[in-house]
Amino acid sequence: DAGVIQSPRHEVTEMGQEVTLRCKPISGHNSLFWYRQTMMRGLELLIYFNNNVPIDDSGMPEDRFSAKMPNASFSTLKIQPSEPRDSAVYFCASSLTGREAFFGQGTRLTVV
Amino acid sequence: EDQVTQSPEALRLQEGESSSLNCSYTVSGLRGLFWYRQDPGKGPEFLFTLYSAGEEKEKERLKATLTKKESFLHITAPKPEDSATYLCAPGTTDSWGKFQFGAGTQVVVTP
Numbered sequence: 001d002a003g004v005i006q007s008p009r010h011e012v013t014e015m016g017q018e019v020t021l022r023c024k025p026i027s028g029h030n031s032l033f034w035y036r037q038t039m040m041r042g043l044e045l046l047i048y049f050n051n052n053v054p055i056d057d058s059g060m061p062e063d064r065f066s067a068k069m070p071n072a073s074f075s076t077l078k079i080q081p082s083e084p085r086d087s088a089v090y091f092c093a094s095s096l097t098g099r100e101a102f103f104g105q106g107t108r109l110t111v112v
Numbered sequence: 113e114d115q116v117t118q119s120p121e122a123l124r125l126q127e128g129e130s131s132s133l134n135c136s137y138t139v140s141g142l143r144g145l146f147w148y149r150q151d152p153g154k155g156p157e158f159l160f161t162l163y164s165a166g167e168e169k170e171k172e173r174l175k176a177t178l179t180k181k182e183s184f185l186h187i188t189a190p191k192p193e194d195s196a197t198y199l200c201a202p203g204t205t206d207s208w209g210k211f212q213f214g215a216g217t218q219v220v221v222t223p
Contacts, residue, residue: 004155031209042215043156043199056210091155097209100146103155 004104006092012110018080021107024073025094033101034067034077035091043091049075050097082111115139116202118214125221128189133217135200136182144203145183146211147176149196156199156213159185190221 005024013019025032032049047057052069060067064083069075079086089108095101119134135145144163148156160169162178169176173194175186185198197216203209 033211043213045210045212048210050209093155093211095209095211098203100158100161101211102158106153106155 004092004094004102006090006104006107008107009105010108010110012112013082015083015111016081017111018078019082019086019109019111021077021090021092021109023075023077023092023104025075025092026102027073029094029096029102030072031095031097031101032069032075033091033093033095034075035093036088037091037106038088046077079109082109084111087111116200116212116214118198118200118217120217121215122218123220125187125190125219127191127221127223130186130188130190132187133185133198133219134182135185135202135214137202138181139202139204141205142180142202143205143208145178146201146203147183147185148199148201148213150199150216151196159198187219190219192221192223195219195221 007022030051034046037043046059047067048055049069067077087110089106091103091106093101093103115138117136146161147159150156160176165180167178173188177184197218199213199216201211201213
């Protein structure tokens with residue numbers, strides 16, 4: 001398996017624009033996670049899906065953030081409108097529930 | 113409220129100088145604890161899962177141990193390639209399957 005695949009790897013956008021980050025989890029995994037990592041706040045869990053259903057979105061910072069998982073092989077994290085403080089590295093990870101999670105390479109988002 | 117604290121925040125070691133990292137937690141219903149390493153510019157990489165107090169697991173120069181209140185990651189005779197940030201994530205009965213990480217310990221091993 002190719003592992004967790006995220007796209008794009010880098011994104012530079014202007015404040016106010018919509019940003020969509022994409023994730024393809026490992027085939028067969030039924031849990032999916034979106035994280036945000038910054039120097040100040042470390043690795044924060046934004047949202048957790050199990051069997052394509054959002055289980056816990058308490059880490060989503062604001063209504064500007066939304067995540068979907070339309071099927072077992074694809075998820076998106078959308079920020080609309082984006083702000084400079086959203087600049088961070090966003091990671092997607094997947095697992096079999098309760099087992100170790102595998103992370104993608106991340107998307108480095110810069111909002112100018 | 114569940115809390116995870118990793119110490120020290122940063123550690124600088126000479127090659128061959130053994131040391132330990134700490135992950136302490138105040139959680140109810142600990143079910144397991146995960147250790148990861150993260151290299152700059154990459155996603156975290158799984159190292160170990162520990163399930164019960166007294167359990168130990170080893171991988172090359174790393175050994176992880178678990179008590180009821182904390183976990184240690186021992187690095188024996190480290191090499192420069194062991195330089196990374198090490199992260200822990202305790203899992204509880206209520207949060208099992210959901211990974212919430214500590215702030216990590218940044219380890220630098222110099223030749």
